[in-house]
Amino acid sequence: MPCHSPLIIALDHPSLDAALCLADRLDPMRCRVKVGKELFTRSGPDVVEALHGRGFEVFLDLKFHDIPNTVAGAVQAAAEQGVWMVNVHASGGRRMMEGARERLDRHGLTTRLIAVTVLTSLERADLVEVGVNEPAETQVERLALLAKESGMDGVVCSAHEAGRLRECCGDDFLKVTPGIRPRFAAGDDQRRIMTPGQALVAGSTHLVVGRPVTQADDPMAALSAIEKELAQ
Numbered sequence: 001m002p003c004h005s006p007l008i009i010a011l012d013h014p015s016l017d018a019a020l021c022l023a024d025r026l027d028p029m030r031c032r033v034k035v036g037k038e039l040f041t042r043s044g045p046d047v048v049e050a051l052h053g054r055g056f057e058v059f060l061d062l063k064f065h066d067i068p069n070t071v072a073g074a075v076q077a078a079a080e081q082g083v084w085m086v087n088v089h090a091s092g093g094r095r096m097m098e099g100a101r102e103r104l105d106r107h108g109l110t111t112r113l114i115a116v117t118v119l120t121s122l123e124r125a126d127l128v129e130v131g132v133n134e135p136a137e138t139q140v141e142r143l144a145l146l147a148k149e150s151g152m153d154g155v156v157c158s159a160h161e162a163g164r165l166r167e168c169c170g171d172d173f174l175k176v177t178p179g180i181r182p183r184f185a186a187g188d189d190q191r192r193i194m195t196p197g198q199a200l201v202a203g204s205t206h207l208v209v210g211r212p213v214t215q216a217d218d219p220m221a222a223l224s225a226i227e228k229e230l231a232q
């Protein structure tokens with residue numbers, strides 16, 4: 001059964017056992033799960049298979065960024081594992097994104113393909129240091145429009161930019177927003193943050209939540225508290 005919740009829980013755990021231990025405390029009808037770089041580098045495809053076996057839809061968050069041929073192959077490999085969603089960096093450029101799209105289409109793979117715009121941990125001063133002399137929201141909009149033109153199903157952005165992207169890219173274009181901090185949680189290393197309720201109102205289609213759930217004494221209770229915030 002497909003999951004209808006907008007919540008994606010980031011399983012940023014150092015081992016397969018730790019990730020599955022957390023997954024076993026969650027309900028696949030009430031959230032999807034995200035497998036990122038650390039977990040995948042340690043556990044490989046086994047973790048994806050184990051999560052599928054437990055009924056979860058998986059967002060494989062490896063943020064591919066390389067020459068077009070390499071990224072197309074990596075995206076295909078991810079999609080062939082049956083993951084629900086995979087991502088690349090929009091700053092890899094049009095030909096990289098188009099190549100990934102074309103590869104999925106050619107093989108009839110329906111995995112959602114999205115592009116990261118500007119990481120939610122970056123603020124103005126960080127962008128200036130890497131040569132981007134514009135506000136984050138301007139760069140996010142530029143990369144989102146490029147991602148849309150290049151055939152992406154949506155983008156990763158902060159909820160602060162979701163509303164503007166709804167206007168320029170449409171409702172159907174996915175806005176997957178990390179940097180979500182429920183009222184009860186700390187900000188950690190995130191910079192462009194919002195509460196779950198505010199993020200949905202702002203135009204996010206999916207909310208990525210990690211530490212506020214995974215580090216909670218009772219992860220399912222934390223998830224319930226977020227659902228309650230969303231219902232308000």
Ligand SMILES: O=C(O)c1cc(=O)[nH]c(=O)n1[C@@H]1O[C@H](COP(=O)(O)O)[C@@H](O)[C@H]1O
Nearest residue numbers: 010061118119120156178179208209210211
């Ligand atoms: O692509 C992502 O998921 C991502 C993009 C981004 O801009 N910012 C961001 O935090 N993420 C991921 O979202 C998750 C956020 O985790 P918490 O900060 O613990 O809620 C982490 O797994 C990050 O890798």
